[in-house]
Amino acid sequence: MTQSSASDAMWTPPPRDECAEQRMPVALEEQYLLNVRRVTWNGQLVEYAVVLSFRESVDEAWVEIHSIDTKHHGCVHRHRDGDHTSWDEIRPIQSQADVQSSFADSYDEVYSVYLILTGQDPLK
Known part of the structure; x- marks a missing residue:
């Protein structure tokens, strides 16, 4: 596993108190x-x-099984099986554009994990 440090990142997000947050739960089944x-x-x-x-x-409680995020670590990264100690x-x-341009691929990857786990073909 690659564990990157924020030293490679050239971009720092704006202060959280200046941002808006939106949460969207999607019940797949x-x-x-x-x-x-x-x-x-x-x-x-x-x-x-x-x-x-x-x-x-x-x-039962929800258990995280796969995620991709941009918080911490200075990179877009994935966590497997809810383990946030490694990524x-x-x-x-390196810029806000890196965050924006990676979102669709990140969503597609996580959704494809769901498709595979439920016996369906992943997104292409």
Whole structure:
């Protein structure tokens, strides 16, 4: 696993108190939930997280199984199985444009994990 440091990043997000946050839970089916968190500043996407969670039954808590986010680490990165102590770097963040341009691919990857887990073909 690659563990990047923020020293490679040339861009720092604006202060959180100047940003707006939007959370969008998407119930894919009873056992799978996709949570999307988008943080914007001045109409620009400056941070996000796309998180797939699973639960055996409605009586159990959601367990994170795959996520991609831009918070911390200075890069777009994925976490597997809810483990946030390690991550795989996808790409460095050197500007706001890196955050914006990586969102669709991140969403597609996390959604494809859901498709594969439910016996469907991943997005192409």
